[in-house]
Amino acid sequence: MSDSQFYENQFLKLSEWFPGAVGVFGPLMLALILMGVVFGYLVAAFRHGAGEGFYIVAQTVGGFFPDWLRMSPRRVWAIARLAIKEAFRRRVVMVTFGLFALAILFGGWFMNSNSDHPDRIYVNFVAFGTQMLVLFMGILVASFSLPDDIKNKTIYTVVTKPVRASEIVVGRIVGFTAIGTALLTLMGIVSFVFVWGGLTHTHQIVGENQSIASFEDIDPTTRLNQLGRRVSNGAIKTFQTTMDDGHRHTGELIEDIRDADSPPMDASNVVSKEVLPNGQIKYRRVIVDLAAGHTHGVKVSGDGDNATITLGPARGFFRARVPYYSDSLAFFEYTGARKEGGVDVGRELNRQGFFDGGTPWLPNTLSRAEFDFSGIVESRFEDPNLVVLEMNLGVFRTTKANIQKRVLGSWQIESVPENPEEGRVVSERFTFESQEYQTQLMPIKRKIVGQKTDESGNFEPSAEFDLFDDYAKNGKLKLVLRCEDPNQYLGAARADVYFRSADQPYAWNFFKSYLGIWAQMLVIISLGVAFSTFLNAPVTIVMTAVTMLVGFNTEFIREMLSPDHVGGGPLESFYRIVTQNSMVLELDPGIGSTLLEKSDQLLVQMLASLTYIAPNFSIFNFSESLIYGYDISLDRLGVAFITAFAFFIGFSILGYFSLKTREIAK
Amino acid sequence: MPAAEVNTKEQSSKKLQQSNPDYDPNIVVEAQNLSKIYHDFWGRQKVRALKALDLEVRKGEVFGLLGPNGSGKSTTIKLLLGLLFPTSGRALVFGKDASEVTKNEKIGYLPEESYLYRFLTAEETLDFYGRLFDMPAKVRKERAAELIEKVGLTWAKRRQLREYSKGMVRRIGLAQALINDPELILLDEPTSGLDPLGTREMKDMIIELKEQGKTVVMCSHLLADVQDVCDRIAILYQGELKELGRVDSLLKVSDETQVRFDNVPESAHAEIRAVIEKHGGNIISMENPKTTLEELFLSIVRESSERPGHRSDRAAN
Known part of the structure; x- marks a missing residue:
């Protein structure tokens, strides 16, 4: 799944999606049924004549509703149980789990715990492995079952009982899904233990004892820590931890001077505090630096140099962040005019829109990105007094400028009154340093200094306003981001800036991502069973696998149709690889290149048509959310389940008609 | 037979008469101008397996379809069961079209070879087929035990069918055909693969079924078997009906x-x-x-x- 698809899927709202989906599903089913009836009639008329053909089709169509309405759960379950026993007999399930167990047993050897994001590697490994194994198991069991029954004629003793074609198809799907569910559950539990066990660790502080006394002073000339990295401003001592799990951390003892009314968010790492003459408080705190994508909490007992330091479990893994996205994002250029999609700074970054910091000659830039939020109410946040804004901003530099200095941005919030005559409340601009390639956390206090407009639109004197009672009085809030560095750009997409609520439990998120695999499995099994009603086993396997691959690569295939696509289609690309021809150069004109292009066009058109029939698997794929540490919303889960069940129903009906209209015996 | 069951059967018979005015409850199986042509992949005619067959099987009789290999016996049975679709003509069972699923509620079928799931035990096999008749668990269990005993497989009821001899599989095949206490039993080469003792038992079973008032349609090329148990026979040759009548009158040398x-x-x-x-x-x-x-x-x-x-x-x- 591409990045943009992943971010698009983050916004799925079941209530908005459902009416549109029904609008597509209903007519599509109707069209397919009509096409089936017409095709069926043509075949029947060819074989039996026009009149008899009509009678046969009428009889088949007429039997549809009774056959589905009178389905017996006992018969469906009997077929399902048989399918389960059959799958066990074929040992497909055991082999699948055996392969998975092998991968888990030896996979740990190849995991790089020292990478930037070991959690992503672990989760990706288990999620992708499970997904592929379960789907291929689904394809195998679904493809062989019915063709083998027909080949061995065991189906004779089944269809000569009062069993409906619908029961045979649905029973098989239910049976294979049940066995897949059991397998998936087992694999899910093993995967969770593997990920949890693989990433859970702690460290000891290197030194004679676990106290501040073992920390080292910082060389004031270099201000580097033990690993040769620059220490933070305010750092007075450093330490390093033992090497565990393939990495070590450094840490600092910093002096943090704050106003009396704004204590540090995490008080557990405070070693001492001292009230200064001006009323401010000087905190001494122990901070563990980021390594291998995580840090560790610190527990301090005692104070002063004798304070004992204990490192807690890793922080930064096992997250399921719950983002509150804006309803819309609009970009405005320096003239104040709205600019669709922001500034495009290059194809490779086209997911984000960019806004510039103006030029030195026009410093008061009006270029900005505006995010409109709704539903901003106290109850949605874990701590209403300190709301967290999270940003993944892109940075684009037109000049090198000061390479040590990060590009500056600012944020500002304002109310969005229902009635334009009501006064607006606009906050001050708050400047921040952008953190490229990192997720940036911005704690926002409840009381924010701003100005209110009077009836004539003039600003009143500055005052403190409440985030919920004044700014987001009606639940609506506008967040404005600006780039404050001339000649530089900041970039953002709608998914990049959001407010955060309390995290969801990681295990629950893990479970939800496996529900996504389950939904994929249901679709694949339904597809395999439907194909197996009219194809033999090998052809069913190929057809199901091709449909699955098309479903996984829907966007990529559609992109190949785009005129911007470089390197041509599959055949041309293959030719270029073999002949080591550059992707961006035109092929030499001639019959060969024309043939290649035309064949590619045909091939890509056919594949692209398939993408409109095959399920788009990105709807069911939640592993990215799990890997990047986002909560899988119930909306997305709902959409995936409804889509999977729609395909289950659609493919069951296809299988039903196919089985009903074919001769079982030869 | 319990009174309630009799009532249900009477009701279903009445229903059928209402839905099909031509339905005669005494005629269990009817073939009207029934023909079957097999085609190849391109739709070209390959074999004309059955030519305009007309016959009726009456309630309570044992009817034999007789003929050499390839004469159309099995094709007729498969058409009556809806496993094949007729090229022309109609196959009616209990007055219903052969493609109608509900007719199977009163049918038992023993195929030419017992096409059963070899990974199931005898008990599981009968339980599975019992479920297909929507039979409640208690009834299924009782019926399965009764039939296993009847076919003499109590000692092997927990063994997978893959371990069974051909004769044993045939017996359990017969048991599955009788699981629903059918009114019509279709037997395709019922004595195939059986030793003389098994053949005799099979024939005795057919006679017992007839005594219980069941209708039996069997096809065979073993003339002695047909002669021993059938009331009426139809002789087919190259898909055509050559002779039809009572066994005793057809065989009488006047x-x-x-x-x-x-x-x-x-x-x-x-x-x-x-x-x-x-x-x-x-x-x-x-x-x-x-x-x-x-x-x-x-x-x-x-x-x-x-x-x-x-x-x-x-x-x-």
């Missing part, structure tokens, strides 16, 4: 008389010959009758089971 008697000395033979010649008769044969090999085999087996370890007296002679 211009010959057979007399069998015992305890008559050799000396009386001359007198008997004289009497026949006096009346203008022609003696074709007069000799001690021979038993059939089947009878001999069965009596030896019977004696051996009564007196284990002893050699048969007949064998010594």
Whole structure:
């Protein structure tokens, strides 16, 4: 799944999606049924004549509703149980789990715990492995079952009982899904233990004892820590931890001077505090630096140099962040005019829109990105007094400028009154340093200094306003981001800036991502069973696998149709690889290149048509959310389940008609 | 039969009469101008398996379809079961079209070879087919136990069918055909693969079913089997119906008389010959009758089971 698809899927709202989906599903089913009836009639008329053909089709169509309405759960379950026993007999399930167990047993050897994001590697490994194994198991069991029954004629003793074609198809799907569910559950539990066990660790502080006394002073000339990295401003001592799990951390003892009314968010790492003459408080705190994508909490007992330091479990893994996205994002250029999609700074970054910091000659830039939020109410946040804004901003530099200095941005919030005559409340601009390639956390206090407009639109004197009672009085809030560095750009997409609520439990998120695999499995099994009603086993396997691959690569295939696509289609690309021809150069004109292009066009058109029939698997794929540490919303889960069940129903009906209209015996 | 069951059957019969006014409850199976042509992949005619077959099978009779291999017997059975679709004509079972699923509620079918799931045990097999008839668990269990005992497989009921001999599989195949206490039983080569003892038991079973008022349609190319159990037969050859009628009338040789008697000395033979010649008769044969090999085999087996370890007296002679 591409990045943009992943971010698009983050916004799925079941209530908005459902009416549109029904609008597509209903007519599509109707069209397919009509096409089936017409095709069926043509075949029947060819074989039996026009009149008899009509009678046969009428009889088949007429039997549809009774056959589905009178389905017996006992018969469906009997077929399902048989399918389960059959799958066990074929040992497909055991082999699948055996392969998975092998991968888990030896996979740990190849995991790089020292990478930037070991959690992503672990989760990706288990999620992708499970997904592929379960789907291929689904394809195998679904493809062989019915063709083998027909080949061995065991189906004779089944269809000569009062069993409906619908029961045979649905029973098989239910049976294979049940066995897949059991397998998936087992694999899910093993995967969770593997990920949890693989990433859970702690460290000891290197030194004679676990106290501040073992920390080292910082060389004031270099201000580097033990690993040769620059220490933070305010750092007075450093330490390093033992090497565990393939990495070590450094840490600092910093002096943090704050106003009396704004204590540090995490008080557990405070070693001492001292009230200064001006009323401010000087905190001494122990901070563990980021390594291998995580840090560790610190527990301090005692104070002063004798304070004992204990490192807690890793922080930064096992997250399921719950983002509150804006309803819309609009970009405005320096003239104040709205600019669709922001500034495009290059194809490779086209997911984000960019806004510039103006030029030195026009410093008061009006270029900005505006995010409109709704539903901003106290109850949605874990701590209403300190709301967290999270940003993944892109940075684009037109000049090198000061390479040590990060590009500056600012944020500002304002109310969005229902009635334009009501006064607006606009906050001050708050400047921040952008953190490229990192997720940036911005704690926002409840009381924010701003100005209110009077009836004539003039600003009143500055005052403190409440985030919920004044700014987001009606639940609506506008967040404005600006780039404050001339000649530089900041970039953002709608998914990049959001407010955060309390995290969801990681295990629950893990479970939800496996529900996504389950939904994929249901679709694949339904597809395999439907194909197996009219194809033999090998052809069913190929057809199901091709449909699955098309479903996984829907966007990529559609992109190949785009005129911007470089390197041509599959055949041309293959030719270029073999002949080591550059992707961006035109092929030499001639019959060969024309043939290649035309064949590619045909091939890509056919594949692209398939993408409109095959399920788009990105709807069911939640592993990215799990890997990047986002909560899988119930909306997305709902959409995936409804889509999977729609395909289950659609493919069951296809299988039903196919089985009903074919001769079982030869 | 319980009164409630009788009522249900009467009701379903009445229903059928309402939905199909031509339905005669005494006619269980009906083929009307039934034809089947097999085509190849391109739709070209490959084999004409059945040509305009017309026949009726009445309630309570044992009907045999007789013919050499490839005569259309199995095709007829498959058309009646809806496993094949007719090219023209109609196949009706209990007055319903053969493609109608609900007709199967009253049908039991034993295919030519017992196509059963080899990974199931005998108990599981019957339980599975019982479920397909929507039978409640208790009824299924009782019926399965009863049938397993009836076909003599109680000792092997927990073994997978893959471990069964061909004859044992055939027996459990018959049991699955009877799981729903059917009114019509279709048997495709019922004695195929059975030893003489099994063949005899199968024939006895067919006669027992007839005595219970069931209708049996069987097809076979083993003439003796058909002769032993069938009331009426149809002889098919190359897909065409060549003969149809009661077995006893079809086999009756009207211009010959057979007399069998015992305890008559050799000396009386001359007198008997004289009497026949006096009346203008022609003696074709007069000799001690021979038993059939089947009878001999069965009596030896019977004696051996009564007196284990002893050699048969007949064998010594």
